[in-house]
Amino acid sequence: MKNDLIIVVVGAMIMTAALLFADRPVDASKPIGKLNAERIGQVAESKATTTPDGVVRLGWARNDVPVTVDGMAFKPAAGLGSWAALTPTKHGAMVMGDTVVFQDEVTPAMDAAFAGGLEVTGLHNHFFYDEPKVYFMHIGGEGDPEKLALGVKATWDAIKKLRKDQPQPATRFSGKVPRAGTIAAAPLEKILGHKALVQDGVVKFTIGREGSMHGVKVGGSMGLTTWAAFSGSDDLAAVDGDFIMTANEVQPVLKASRKANIHIVALHNHMVGEQPAYYFTHFWAKGRPTELAAGIQSALVAQRAAGMTH
16 A cells, blocks of 8 residues: 555656646747857858847858849849858757859869768759859758858859859860760660660660659659660760659769769759658769769669668
């Protein structure tokens, strides 16, 4: 009886404490810490400002290259500003940002972002009929705020260096242009482990995945595919294509692709409301077909290692 009484009393005390704490709302908006805007600005070599909610913002207006949109001279204030925002976290800071990039700047900017410990979370256009073509590369990351600021600086510095060496954006990738010819499918099939469809001289591989959308099962025939199309000849080919990825697969695929010298030309979603959520990265590269296939295979391997389950 005595032990039973103790258990009842202790239980009542626990219940009372739980009810008391449950009545006290948690202030989720309370800042975790405060970032040193002055130091972040110094590290990034960029003007830093602090918003009322404690976010430190860095900015860089792209006024180094004149841009027209729909024939109109376009000012940076209307949407040609690169920015990065850092907010405090329990373990340092989280950064999000958007960098204005011209076509020849995407690859060096992306490589610099990865080298600086950042993630690339989006790559797309914001305009039509813009000259030269303008794209936007979104970045993210978590960790030490000064290291994140250095990553942002490195990304922007890579762009500035390119523009200093070549003031006007390039109109095509460097290297020779592949000419129409014959591409042997068998060696590529051996490397990629999939059968190819050959049509009009193009050797194309398609790998389907599965998911659901609005309660309906969907798969490769509905557009849930990774694909790669080889054009040109066995001497020199171009490959273009698209990787379908879940969120945790995005960075491994991007990094493996860049390591294989495959250029990323877009990163975005194709659907809304699908399960799991899928992301797509489009790519382009030139070289011998077998070397290109090996690069794509390395990205597939990285994807599987990241836990591809669908």
